[in-house]
Amino acid sequence: MCGMVRPVTSAPARLRARTALVAVATLVVLAGCSGGGEADAGASAQPSGGASATASSQPDPDAPLDANEACAAMYVKGDKTLEERIGTTLVSASDGLDGTSADQMHAMARELGRLESRVPEEFQGPVERIRVPFLQLQEELDLGTGAEVELDVASTVEGLKEYQKLC
Template identity: 70%
Template structure:
């Protein structure tokens, strides 16, 4: 099992951060980009994004990928995955953590260079858990959720 006490404190901190980040935008959906402009891609960029899921993203698209796209934003799903792991690691929460690691890895490859470091920081606990599961040491693993919090803060500043 993942060590619960430090993870619970870090997860609570993450949830507070996510709550604060989500309230930043005018519509409550996330931070605004370009002084209030929509972060939804427009014109040919939108067609490129929808037709090629591996196409590079510009800064606006990278912000939309974190704070706008989907029923639940990527930012929210990161928090949900970490909370799920802190509540007790089972097959479902391990699968969710692995899926989030993969999704963040794909995002890291597509975002502009200045966003890559923050995404890398966000991935740290997800990669730690995968390594611990592979080694069978998940009971002794303390996830570095603070790294995710730091990465989210840095990402938000870029948006």
């Protein structure tokens, strides 16, 4: 739908106006994706049960998630859902990549990487696709070549659609 986007020119990289339009369109699509997928917040907020779970212990932040918990991680938990934060981060970067927005892109790549390692196998491919533009930008900044790189924002949109279908 959105295609490829040319955003990065150098560190600190600048994103072109075309990226802003694609990111805004992406945000609209992302907002539409969350409408149909409703995870059961009550069920996912409680421990999955078991002899080792106690009322005083906090859930292990690195523990594997079941399908309901994976859906809650994307669409329910937090003041802003992960899906909303993904869209906000892409839009923020499209407004002009500075140190703050680059840090946000990097933080989102890391958060999605942690999620990818915890979700059931069928969710891992969609999370991997969601991470693509975040990892592309990080790779370009790490290389520091100043060359343009095409951020695949469409991959994020497709990954979110696939993730939502699983929920």
